[in-house]
Amino acid sequence: MDFKDYYAALGVDPSADVKTIKTAYRRLARKYHPDVSTESNAESKFKEIAEAYEVLKDSARRAEYDDLRKYGQGGRFEAPPGWQPSGRAGAEASGGFQQRDYSDFFESVFGGQSSGGQRARAARRGQDVEIEVPIFLEETLEEHQRTISYQLPGAVERGRQGPPVSKTLKVKVPAGVSDGDRIRVKGQGPAGSGGGANGDLYLVIRIAPHPLFDLDGNNLLVTLPLAPWEAALGAKVTVPTLTGKITLTVPPNSQTGQQLRIKGKGLVNKQGSGDLYALIKVVMPQQADEPARELWAQLATHCAFNPRAEWE
Numbered sequence: 001m002d003f004k005d006y007y008a009a010l011g012v013d014p015s016a017d018v019k020t021i022k023t024a025y026r027r028l029a030r031k032y033h034p035d036v037s038t039e040s041n042a043e044s045k046f047k048e049i050a051e052a053y054e055v056l057k058d059s060a061r062r063a064e065y066d067d068l069r070k071y072g073q074g075g076r077f078e079a080p081p082g083w084q085p086s087g088r089a090g091a092e093a094s095g096g097f098q099q100r101d102y103s104d105f106f107e108s109v110f111g112g113q114s115s116g117g118q119r120a121r122a123a124r125r126g127q128d129v130e131i132e133v134p135i136f137l138e139e140t141l142e143e144h145q146r147t148i149s150y151q152l153p154g155a156v157e158r159g160r161q162g163p164p165v166s167k168t169l170k171v172k173v174p175a176g177v178s179d180g181d182r183i184r185v186k187g188q189g190p191a192g193s194g195g196g197a198n199g200d201l202y203l204v205i206r207i208a209p210h211p212l213f214d215l216d217g218n219n220l221l222v223t224l225p226l227a228p229w230e231a232a233l234g235a236k237v238t239v240p241t242l243t244g245k246i247t248l249t250v251p252p253n254s255q256t257g258q259q260l261r262i263k264g265k266g267l268v269n270k271q272g273s274g275d276l277y278a279l280i281k282v283v284m285p286q287q288a289d290e291p292a293r294e295l296w297a298q299l300a301t302h303c304a305f306n307p308r309a310e311w312e
Contacts, residue, residue, distance in 0.1 A: 002077065002103070003076055007052075009049055010024040014066070014069075021057060028049045032045040032046040033046055051102050051106055054106075124193045125198075125199060126189050126190040126191050126196065127189060128199045128201075128202060129150075129201055130204050132204045133173070133203045133206065135177060137208075138243075140267055140268065141175060143174050144173055145171070146170065146171055146173055148168065148170075149167070149168045151167070152166075171183070176268045179207040179215075180206075183202065183203040184202055185203065188200065189201045218266055218271075219266045219276070219277060220274065221279055222279065226254065226282050226283065231254045231255070234253075236249055236250070239276075239278055248260060255280065257281075258279075258280045262276040
């Protein structure tokens with residue numbers, strides 16, 4: 001494991017007295033305290049100096065640490081064969097500091113002893129994890145149950161990463177979820193260490209693109225193609241919604257770009273239901289035979305309509 005040079009962390013000589021060590025700690029703690037420091041590495045530095053001070057301020061822990069320093073060459077620590085932490089140092093360390101976020105080196109040397117002689121590791125909660133869950137628009141209308149399969153990193157034991165863990169569980173997805181919403185599933189994340197609690201699993205909702213509908217907040221947009229005569233004369237047309245098809249009345253003289261509102265056929269949220277807007281798009285026939293062309297010519301002569309009059 002990595003060796004921790006506590007004297008270097010506090011910037012003091014190994015022969016420094018307790019007063020010098022305390023002064024150095026207070027100076028560095030003020031500099032790197034996360035609540036006031038602007039340093040980018042403030043949090044990690046603060047943990048480092050706090051750990052060093054916990055060891056060097058105590059005569060028993062410091063004496064044991066000094067005996068072990070010669071085994072920390074090249075940044076790595078290799079304990080001598082048969083070495084065990086002293087009972088006093090282990091008991092004091094585990095008495096008040098076991099829940100703090102210390103390094104593996106500290107826990108191995110000063111983490112306390114169980115009745116069986118094994119060094120106890122500080123309890124640490126597992127990390128939280130996120131996985132993305134694709135949802136169709138239709139599925140947002142009401143609460144439904146999903147089966148989620150995912151993989152978690154293995155637990156770390158004695159400094160080694162265990163094999164990945166595959167999990168499958170059923171979760172409830174509430175009605176009205178939107179893209180980016182996060183659903184917390186408590187305790188279904190990676191396992192903690194040293195008896196710590198599991199982390200949480202967060203499901204990040206991703207709304208899958210729909211072939212017909214576009215999103216506009218809580219409303220839906222659908223393009224409504226109309227033949228020229230339907231737009232001119234008005235018509236009753238069939239329009240799709242998330243819950244089935246409906247009949248929509250198109251008023252005469254409708255224009256491309258005009259929107260027809262269908263109330264309550266949008267998405268659902270806590271405030272209620274959004275609306276569906278049908279965006280009119282007048283579409284010309286791709287082909288026309290001679291009789292049809294003659295009818296278009298008669299219409300052009302009869303209407304004498306210039307759609308570009310405002311350009312003149």
